[in-house]
Amino acid sequence: MRTLFLTLIAGAFAALTFTAAANADVTSLRGANKLEAPAKMFEKKRVETVTGGIKRSWKLQPPSIPHKIGKERINLEANTCLRCHGAEFYKKEKAPEIGLSHFVDAAGKKQETLNMRRYFCTQCHTTQVGAKPLVPNTF
Ligand code: HEC
Ligand code: HEC
Known part of the structure; x- marks a missing residue:
């Protein structure tokens, strides 16, 4: 009985502490928001389309994507980026072929097909x- 009582007290205490934390304001890069309030919809930004590509800031930078990619899918079944950038299609689609570094395995050996380390294109390439900038930087 005594243990049950203590457990109940501890439980109530934990619940109170949790509620207090949940009511606190959260200050993040998106501003101060009440945790229990629904998140504000972020301002939608238009993806920049740049004919001729976006200039790289340094030689081996993964180039930024100069077109929209909202409809592209990269998953277990398909990678729709490759229907334009893949070795078999890029000429017909008049798109730049995926970089030569994408055909090299972890040991530095050249291979015929895309190396799987490069399958998830948007891990490195992003639209603009x-x-x-959310935080100042001088890079
Ligand atoms: C319908 C064809 C098509 C699809 C699908 C497509 N692209 Fe492109 N992409 C292009 C073309 C064409 C260009 C060249 C645009 C230009 O230079 O004006 C390009 C340019 C790029 C570049 C810039 C290359 C450079 O050297 O500057 C990157 C990076 C890129 N695409 C990545 C992607 C990724 C990642 C996906 C999938 C999420 C994708 N693309 C899907 C046609 C496509
Ligand atoms: C691990 C990071 C990484 C991933 C993943 C990746 N890339 Fe790249 N990509 C790079 C880098 C770095 C370069 C520049 C060096 C080079 O050309 O190989 C590049 C270059 C390119 C270029 C320009 C090539 C040229 O000759 O101008 C295209 C197009 C491209 N990638 C498309 C893709 C597509 C499509 C995918 C997905 C199938 C992809 N990349 C996945 C890092 C990556």
Whole structure:
């Protein structure tokens, strides 16, 4: 009985502490938001389309994507980026072929097909929007 009582007290205490934490304001890069309030919809940004590509900042930078990719899918069944950038299609689609480094395995050996370390294109390549940087940087 005594143990049950103590457990109940501990439980109630934990619940109170949790509620207190949940009511606190959360300050993040998106501003101060009440945790229990629904998140504000973020401002939608338009993806920049740049004919001729986006200039690289340094030689081996993964180039930024100069077109929209909202409809592209990269999953177990398909990678729709490859229907334009893949070795068999890029000429017909007049798209740049995926970089030579994408045909090299972890040991540095050249291979005929895309190396799977490069399958998830958007891990390295991103579209661009005209957004103000969230944190200042001098890079
Ligand atoms: C319908 C064809 C098509 C599809 C699908 C497509 N691209 Fe492209 N992509 C292009 C073309 C064409 C260009 C060249 C645009 C230009 O230079 O004006 C390009 C340019 C690029 C570049 C810039 C290359 C450079 O050297 O500057 C990157 C990176 C890129 N695409 C990545 C992707 C990724 C990642 C996906 C999938 C999420 C994708 N693309 C899907 C046609 C496509
Ligand atoms: C691990 C990071 C990484 C991944 C994943 C990746 N890339 Fe790249 N990509 C790079 C880098 C770095 C370069 C520049 C060096 C080079 O050309 O190989 C590049 C270059 C390119 C280029 C320009 C090639 C040229 O000759 O101008 C295209 C197009 C491209 N990638 C498309 C893709 C597509 C499509 C995918 C997905 C199938 C993909 N990349 C996956 C890092 C990556």
